[in-house]
Structures are given as C-alpha cells and as structure tokens.
Amino acid sequence: MGRALLDEENQPRALDKSVFVSEPLLPELNELMPMLQQIWERKYVTNHGPLHQRLEAELQTYLGVDTAMLFTNGTIGLITALKFFDLPPGSEVITSPMTFAATAHAISWNGLKPVFADVLPGTLTLDPDAVAQAITENTSAILGVHVYGTLCDVEAFAALGASHDVRVIYDAAHAFGSTKKGVPIGRYGDASIFSFHATKLFNTLEGGLIATPNAQDRERIYYLRNFGIKSEEEVIDVGINGKMNEVQAAVGLLNLRAVAGEKAKRRQLRKRYCDFLAGLDGVQTQAEQPGVENSEQYFPLVIDETHYGRTRDDIYDALKARNVFARKYFHPICTDFEPYRHLPIVSTRAMPYVTEVKSRVLCLPFHSGVSEDAVSVIADVFHGRR
Amino acid sequence: MGRALLDEENQPRALDKSVFVSEPLLPELNELMPMLQQIWERKYVTNHGPLHQRLEAELQTYLGVDTAMLFTNGTIGLITALKFFDLPPGSEVITSPMTFAATAHAISWNGLKPVFADVLPGTLTLDPDAVAQAITENTSAILGVHVYGTLCDVEAFAALGASHDVRVIYDAAHAFGSTKKGVPIGRYGDASIFSFHATKLFNTLEGGLIATPNAQDRERIYYLRNFGIKSEEEVIDVGINGKMNEVQAAVGLLNLRAVAGEKAKRRQLRKRYCDFLAGLDGVQTQAEQPGVENSEQYFPLVIDETHYGRTRDDIYDALKARNVFARKYFHPICTDFEPYRHLPIVSTRAMPYVTEVKSRVLCLPFHSGVSEDAVSVIADVFHGRR
Numbered sequence: 001m002g003r004a005l006l007d008e009e010n011q012p013r014a015l016d017k018s019v020f021v022s023e024p025l026l027p028e029l030n031e032l033m034p035m036l037q038q039i040w041e042r043k044y045v046t047n048h049g050p051l052h053q054r055l056e057a058e059l060q061t062y063l064g065v066d067t068a069m070l071f072t073n074g075t076i077g078l079i080t081a082l083k084f085f086d087l088p089p090g091s092e093v094i095t096s097p098m099t100f101a102a103t104a105h106a107i108s109w110n111g112l113k114p115v116f117a118d119v120l121p122g123t124l125t126l127d128p129d130a131v132a133q134a135i136t137e138n139t140s141a142i143l144g145v146h147v148y149g150t151l152c153d154v155e156a157f158a159a160l161g162a163s164h165d166v167r168v169i170y171d172a173a174h175a176f177g178s179t180k181k182g183v184p185i186g187r188y189g190d191a192s193i194f195s196f197h198a199t200k201l202f203n204t205l206e207g208g209l210i211a212t213p214n215a216q217d218r219e220r221i222y223y224l225r226n227f228g229i230k231s232e233e234e235v236i237d238v239g240i241n242g243k244m245n246e247v248q249a250a251v252g253l254l255n256l257r258a259v260a261g262e263k264a265k266r267r268q269l270r271k272r273y274c275d276f277l278a279g280l281d282g283v284q285t286q287a288e289q290p291g292v293e294n295s296e297q298y299f300p301l302v303i304d305e306t307h308y309g310r311t312r313d314d315i316y317d318a319l320k321a322r323n324v325f326a327r328k329y330f331h332p333i334c335t336d337f338e339p340y341r342h343l344p345i346v347s348t349r350a351m352p353y354v355t356e357v358k359s360r361v362l363c364l365p366f367h368s369g370v371s372e373d374a375v376s377v378i379a380d381v382f383h384g385r386r
Numbered sequence: 387m388g389r390a391l392l393d394e395e396n397q398p399r400a401l402d403k404s405v406f407v408s409e410p411l412l413p414e415l416n417e418l419m420p421m422l423q424q425i426w427e428r429k430y431v432t433n434h435g436p437l438h439q440r441l442e443a444e445l446q447t448y449l450g451v452d453t454a455m456l457f458t459n460g461t462i463g464l465i466t467a468l469k470f471f472d473l474p475p476g477s478e479v480i481t482s483p484m485t486f487a488a489t490a491h492a493i494s495w496n497g498l499k500p501v502f503a504d505v506l507p508g509t510l511t512l513d514p515d516a517v518a519q520a521i522t523e524n525t526s527a528i529l530g531v532h533v534y535g536t537l538c539d540v541e542a543f544a545a546l547g548a549s550h551d552v553r554v555i556y557d558a559a560h561a562f563g564s565t566k567k568g569v570p571i572g573r574y575g576d577a578s579i580f581s582f583h584a585t586k587l588f589n590t591l592e593g594g595l596i597a598t599p600n601a602q603d604r605e606r607i608y609y610l611r612n613f614g615i616k617s618e619e620e621v622i623d624v625g626i627n628g629k630m631n632e633v634q635a636a637v638g639l640l641n642l643r644a645v646a647g648e649k650a651k652r653r654q655l656r657k658r659y660c661d662f663l664a665g666l667d668g669v670q671t672q673a674e675q676p677g678v679e680n681s682e683q684y685f686p687l688v689i690d691e692t693h694y695g696r697t698r699d700d701i702y703d704a705l706k707a708r709n710v711f712a713r714k715y716f717h718p719i720c721t722d723f724e725p726y727r728h729l730p731i732v733s734t735r736a737m738p739y740v741t742e743v744k745s746r747v748l749c750l751p752f753h754s755g756v757s758e759d760a761v762s763v764i765a766d767v768f769h770g771r772r
Contacts (some may be wrong), residue, residue: 024431029422036415045410045584045591072458072592075613075627101613101621108624111497198431205431205631206458227461227487228725232714235487235723238494241461245591247633328618337621339614 012386014322015374021298021327023369024198024205025262027254035250044246048226051249058256059209062177063194064184066215069225070249071242074173074195074208078106080224080242081191081210082141084217085167087112091140095171096126097333097345098354099145103171104334107143115139116335118347119354123287124148124300124361127348128156134346135160141167146175146185147330148363149295150287154180154188161189169193172211174297176202177259181291186211196252201266201297202259204252207244265368266296269375273299273364276379282307283382299366300329302357310384312360318381324374329363398772400708401760407684407713409755410584410591411648413640421636430632434612437635444642445595448563449580450570452601455611456635457628460559460581460594464492466610466628467577467596468527470603471553473498477526481557482512483719483731484740485531489557490720493529501525502721504733505740509673510534510686510747513734514542520732521546527553532561532571533716534749535681536673540566540574547575555579558597560683562588563645567677572597582638587652587683588645590638593630651754652682655761659685659750662765668693669768685752686715688743696770698746704767710760715749 039045046052052070060068071077087093093107097116107114117130126144142161144152152170161168170188172178173195178185186192196207210221220237223230228239244252277283282304286294303312312328319326333354334340345352364378380386425431432438438456446454457463473479479493483502493500503516512530528547530538538556547554556574558564559581564571572578582593596607606623609616614625630638663669668690672680689698698714705712719740720726731738750764766772 024429026426026429026431029419029426032422033415033419036418040412040415043410043412045412045589047584073627073629076462079626101615101625102627105613105624105626109495109626198433203431205633206627206629227491228723229487233718235718235720235725238491238725239487240465240491240495241459241488241592243459243592245634247591247637248631251633332619332621334621337614339621339624 012318012322013377015324015377018323018325019365019370019374020325021329021363021365022199023367024203025201025255025258027251027258031254032250035253036247039246039250046243046245048243049246049249051246051253052244055249055252055256058253062256063186063211065186065211065213067210067212067217067221069210069218069221070244071208071210071225072244073206074193074197075102075106076240076242077208077210078102078171078193079109080221080240081169081193082106082110082112083224084221085141085169085190087140087167092136092138093141093143094131094134094139095143096145096147097335098124098147098330098358099171099334100173100330101334101337103143103145104340108339112140114340114343116340116343116345118345118349118352119357121353121357123150123289124357125150125152128153128160129348130346131157132160133348135164135166139164139166141169143169143171144189145171146178148286148300149174149178149297151175151178151180151185151289151292157189173200175295176200176297177293178295179293187213191217201262201295202255204244204248204255207248207252262368263296266366269366269370270296270299272375277382280308280382282309298329299364301362301364302360303362304360312362315381316362319378322377322381324365324378326365327363329361331358331361333358398708399763399766401710401763404709404711405751405756405760406711407715407749407751408585409753410589411587411641411644413637413644417640418636421639422633425632425636432629432631434629435632435635437632437639438630441635441638441642444639448642449572449597451572451597451599453596453598453603453607455596455604455607456630457594457596457611458630459592460579460583461488461492462626462628463594463596464488464557464579465495466607466626467555467579468492468496468498469610470607471527471555471576473526473553478522478524479527479529480517480520480525481529482531482533483721484510484533484716484744485557485720486559486716487720487723489529489531490726494725498526500726500729502726502729502731504731504735504738505743507739507743509536509675510743511536511538514539514546515734516732517543518546519734521550521552525550525552527555529555529557530575531557532564534672534686535560535564535683537561537564537566537571537675537678543575559586561681562586562683563679564681565679573599577603587648587681588641590630590634590641593634593638648754649682652752655752655756656682656685658761663768666694666768668695684715685750687748687750688746689748690746698748701767702748705764708763708767710751710764712751713749715747717744717747719744
C-alpha cells in the first residue's frame with residue numbers, strides 16, 4: 001500500500017506501488033448507483049438529458065461564467081469553439097507550442113493555420129511580445145494556453161485582441177476553477193475551453209466544456225454541439241456530435257462535490273514538495289502568480305543542469321527506478337511533431353526560449369493518492385540520497 | 387403500462403404511455419455494477435482501457451471485419467474515417483441527401499465537398515447511375531448510406547470505385563450486424579462506420595466504430611483516434627480525441643449479449659406491422675433484399691397519397707394524437723439544410739426522386755418496448771378505425 005521498501009542489497013529504495021502524475025478522482029459507487037437507476041428508469045441516456053442540464057448549470061455557477069456548454073471531451077470542445085467564431089478559412093491562429101497536441105490540431109481541423117510563438121520564462125505561457133510580433137493581417141485569433149494551470153497574461157492579450165481586432169481564446173484544460181483578482185478565469189477572453197479528462201482535477205471520465213462571458217453565445221454553441229440542429233425541420237450549421245452522455249454527467253455531478261477536498265490535499269502536497277525543493281539551486285517550481293487562485297492541476301518543475309548539476313532526464317530516470325512516474329510534460333513540443341515541424345516559432349529572442357526549456361520541464365505526481373512515502377522517496381531523489 | 391384507453395366521449399383511443407421510434411437497450415444494473423467496481427479499482431477509466439480493448443475485439447469478431455476501432459460517437463468515427471484516406475483537400479465526396487446531417491458534416495469537417503446524388507425508389511439508397519453521372523475528375527470518394535439498414539448496391543459501388551479509382555466508404559450507422567450473401571456488411575468497401583448511439587439496436591449510450599476489411603488499417607486509425615500520438619515522443623498526424631471511455635465499453639459488452647434477443651423481438655414486430663399493412667395500397671414497407679440479413683434498426687414506410695388516399699403527415703398526426711410518436715425520417719433531407727441548400731442533387735431523372743419521396747417517408751416505433759396495444763392502435767390508424 002505505497003510503503004517504501006528498504007532494499008538490503010543497497011539498491012535505491014523503491015515504492016512497492018507505482019505512483020503516476022495523475023489519478024482520477026472517482027465518486028463512491030454507492031452514490032453513483034441511485035443516479036444510474038434514475039437514468040435507466042428514464043431511458044434517457046444522452047442528448048442533453050436532465051443530468052447533462054444539471055451539471056451544465058452547476059458548472060456555469062462554479063466557473064462564474066454566463067455560457068457553459070458541456071462536451072464529450074475537451075478536444076471536441078476546442079474544435080467547436082474555434083468553429084463558433086467563424087474565423088476566415090485559412091486565417092492564422094497564434095498559439096503556444098508548449099501544449100498538448102490537441103491545441104494545434106483543433107486549429108488545423110477548422111482549416112486554420114497554427115502560428116507558434118514563444119513562451120515566457122517563469123510562467124511558460126505564451127509571450128505577448130512574441131504574439132505581437134507574430135500578428136499579421138491574416139491573424140484571426142490568439143489561442144493562449146493556461147499551461148499547468150499557470151495563467152496567461154490575460155490583460156496583455158485583451159489589449160492585443162482589441163488593438164488588432166482578433167479573437168482571444170484560451171485553452172483552459174489545466175485551469176479549472178482558477179481565478180485572477182477574484183475574477184473567474186473563464187470571464188477573460190472570448191471563450192475558454194476546459195478539459196474533464198480523467199487526468200484532470202475535475203473529471204467526467206472524458207469530457208470538456210466551452211465557457212464564455214456572454215450569455216448569448218449559448219444558443220449557437222448548443223446547435224453546433226448537436227449537428228447544427230435548430231429544430232426538427234432546421235439544420236443551420238455544419239455542427240458536430242459533442243454531446244456528453246448522462247453517465248458522464250452523473251460522475252461529474254458527484255465529482256464536483258469532491259473537488260474542494262481534492263484541491264485542499266493537493267495544496268498540502270504542493271507545500272510538501274516546495275519545502276524539500278526550496279534549497280535546491282536550479283530547480284524552479286511553478287510561478288506564484290499574485291492574486292491568482294491556482295487550479296492545483298499540475299506540479300511542474302524547470303530543472304536547470306547548469307545550476308543544479310543534474311539533468312531533467314537524470315531525475316526522471318531516477319524517479320522511474322523507484323516506481324515514481326513523472327512526466328516530461330510538455331516535451332516534445334508541438335513544433336517537434338511531424339504535422340508542425342516545418343513551422344517556425346516566433347520569438348523576441350535569437351533562439352526561442354521554449355526550445356531550451358522543453359528539455360528541462362518535469363511534472364511530479366500530483367494528486368491525493370501520493371503517499372508520504374512517495375514524497376519521501378521523491379525528496380531523496382532530488383537530494384541525491386539513496 | 388401501455389394499455390389503451392377506451393374513451394367514452396368518442397375520442398380516438400390513445401395509449402396511456404407514449405411510445406417513441408426508438409428506446410435504448412440497457413443492461414441490468416446488477417450486471418453492470420461489478421464491471422464498474424473493476425474500473426474503479428483499476429482507476430483506468432479511459433485511453434484504450436481493458437474493457438475498450440475487449441469490446442473492440444468482440445465487435446471485430448461479431449462484425450466479421452479485420453479492423454474494428456471504437457469511437458466516442460459515430461460522427462467522430464465518420465470524420466476520422468474520411469481523414470484516414472487522405473483525400474485531396476477540396477475534392478468531392480458523393481453521398482446521399484437522404485441521411486442524417488452528420489454524413490454531410492463529416493465531409494465538410496475534412497475540408498472536402500459533399501456532392502449529392504439521387505436515391506433509388508424501393509431501397510432509398512444512393513443510386514449508382516446517379517453517382518456515375520456525378521463523378522468528375524475531382525471526385526475522391528463515394529460515401530454510401532445503408533439508410534434504415536437497407537443495404538446499398540455494394541457491387542455497383544465496388545465497380546464504380548475500381549473503374550474511377552475513388553474510395554468507397556459506407557455510413558453504416560443503421561446496418562449493425564447486416565450481412566449480404568453471408569458476407570458481413572463491413573467487408574464491403576474501404577471502410578464502414580457504425581453508430582452506437584442510444585437510438586441504435588446496439589448502443590453504448592453514445593458510440594461508434596470504424597470497420598475495414600484490412601488489418602493494416604488498424605495502426606493509423608488508432609493513432610488518429612488518439613491525437614496522432616504514435617509514442618511518447620512522436621505525434622505523426624493531425625488526430626482527434628475519439629476514444630470511448632470504459633463505462634461506455636462496459637455497457638457495450640453487456641448489450642452485445644442482448645442484441646440477438648432484441649433483434650428477434652423486432653423481427654416479430656416487423657411481422658406484426660407487415661401483416662396489418664399488407665392490404666394497404668400505397669403504403670410501401672422496407673424493401674426485402676434477397677440474401678440480406680436485415681439489421682432490424684428501423685421500420686420505414688413510404689406513404690403515397692395518390693394510392694393510399696391519405697398523406698404521410700395525416701398518419702403522423704393521427705398517431706401523435708394517440709401518443710404514438712413516429713418520425714418523418716429523413717425529412718427534411720440534407721439539401722434542405724442551410725449549409726447545403728445551394729447544392730444540386732445529381733439525378734438520372736428530371737426531378738430527383740428524393741425530393742418527392744422525402745415527404746412520404748415515416749418510421750414507426752421499432753423496438754421491444756412496443757406493446758401489443760401500441761401495435762393495435764397503430765393498425766387502427768392505418769385502417770382508419772377509431
């Protein structure tokens with residue numbers, strides 16, 4: 001049960017149960033069962049059923065937005081959000097290469113061109129100066145990524161969006177429940193897309209959501225999610241099937257009640273990690289952003305060999321040998337992938353920062369299932385103790 | 387409980403419980419529960435989990451194909467299948483307008499052009515002669531639809547595909563388990579896409595599947611379904627998130643065992659319907675196709691006012707007044723919808739047959755939940771009895 005073994009042959013002590021970067025929060029089955037019974041009795045298992053509607057309403061309140069539309073997964077949400085804004089075919093959407101492939105793919109699926117710009121040291125979010133440099137007359141949107149839950153410079157992007165008349169959209173897959181100066185993150189920009197994948201703090205097995213600060217967006221996103229169907233007689237748009245089924249919604253309704261507790265445990269874990277990492281030169285923890293409530297989605301590090309003396313890959317391997325599976329997240333980056341390899345990264349520097357930092361990033365296991373033993377094993381690795 | 391009421395005020399007798407065209411087949415919750423317990427214990431809730439793999443293997447056998455890839459829904463499956471064939475951007479895909487909007491939308495989402503061709507009287511499937519007429523040097527694929535489970539003329543399309551070097555793909559949303567001359571329907575053409583939506587004979591709440599007769603197709607469809615990820619280091623394609631979660635897969639594994647029983651009940655219901663419709667001039671039941679095992683997905687009718695004396699809409703309204711909710715399926719057709727309204731329907735006739743027949747089609751309730759009372763009420767409507 002997660003207890004560390006003391007190995008007699010002088011091998012490094014390893015956890016007897018592997019620990020991973022994420023572990024899904026799951027409701028008690030005895031709480032889920034009555035909801036399944038209701039779904040089964042109604043025989044209403046998808047197509048905006050009552051639980052879908054209830055979860056959507058609860059999330060709209062939780063996220064403090066005026067439009068909140070559930071999706072079967074975050075990628076379909078992102079694809080639909082870009083469709084919603086009717087960006088000119090072939091126009092350019094500026095985004096970060098330091099993100100999951102789905103961010104770039106959603107641009108491509110809409111017949112738009114991804115343009116990659118550099119990230120900022122410190123936050124690893126899209127650099128507004130690089131974005132300003134990347135904007136052309138063909139730019140139609142900026143797609144910022146709140147990577148690891150670290151928030152983009154939303155004020156800078158709002159200004160850029162206004163001055164260049166382009167949309168500002170956020171991939172908020174990592175930023176569930178974040179606020180800045182008390183304002184919910186989904187109120188910044190034209191739309192924010194959340195992910196409720198199993199790896200996320202709040203999950204619906206698979207799932208996602210488009211949030212916008214405008215109540216009038218609701219209607220068309222609803223149509224787009226359901227094939228563009230406006231009525232029995234009318235299909236007004238090239239929509240998609242983005243509907244979440246009732247069982248996913250049931251899991252979501254129960255998980256939403258457990259988010260606060262999970263978040264509190266992750267905050268304690270963050271403190272434990274920060275405590276033993278504090279003295280280590282060259283190991284940079286996630287940027288603390290003043291006035292920001294962190295989503296507690298990830299615990300990312302930037303490991304600088306020149307100061308720390310060891311590489312990210314050293315640490316990764318040493319952890320793995322002890323059954324601790326950290327992730328080199330995000331490495332490779334989008335511009336390393338075949339579909340985007342030919343594309344440059346616009347930067348204010350001679351050499352984009354993202355191409356350096358990608359080989360230094362590491363996400364540690366970050367969830368309530370990380371035991372004290374695991375923390376102790378991880379601390380040993382970072383301090384070079386057996 | 388579905389008993390008909392005899393109304394004393396000389397109103398038509400109506401069912402006390404509404405009956406709809408479809409009703410989802412759902413497994414017993416006490417059988418589902420142990421599977422959920424296993425999923426919860428594994429904490430493996432999506433990303434090609436063990437149940438996903440098991441269902442995929444079982445469906446590959448059931449459908450008699452060499453590649454069977456599960457999807458979160460049929461539309462995402464259809465979109466991914468078209469992507470898989472690398473059809474030239476902007477090229478033309480010939481399809482039937484008598485289909486669900488998703489068929490045409492999947493073409494559009496791939497940056498391809500839908501070209502609509504007429505359907506055949508009798509089967510209401512895509513007319514090979516009209517398709518031959520519609521083929522140009524820009525045609526890259528024929529997307530046939532086994533509408534209502536009535537099979538396309540697969541031999542004719544195979545010949546057309548070969549002679550014009552275009553792909554032949556089937557929207558098999560309605561054709562789960564169909565065979566022709568003992569050959570499973572998924573073995574015809576380059577790929578067939580099934581739907582496992584709640585409205586389908588076999589359902590996974592929401593769901594879908596790409597089937598192909600070639601085992602080597604498996605690998606790339608697998609990548610495309612999961613963001614184009616080939617390995618931790620490689621993303622080789624503009625993929626999507628098409629994964630089915632483990633709970634959907636669990637429902638599927640149990641439902642697959644119940645399909646034969648449901649199908650047998652629907653066969654009996656088909657016989658009951660055919661019996662009371664047999665004497666009615668101008669009411670055409672689904673084409674019987676020699677050597678074909680019907681999927682028992684729908685019970686479609688074509689109601690010809692000039693012979694029957696009453697319109698489809700009359701019957702629809704009369705049924706509705708008795709709490710029987712038939713569907714005018716597919717009416718409107720794709721070319722009636724805003725995104726495709728400007729497009730012609732290629733036909734061998736002066737006036738495409740589909741534009742006439744669309745106002746005559748009606749699907750009756752067709753599932754094991756249709757009671758004897760319901761059948762009797764429906765029979766009364768068709769025979770003009772109170």
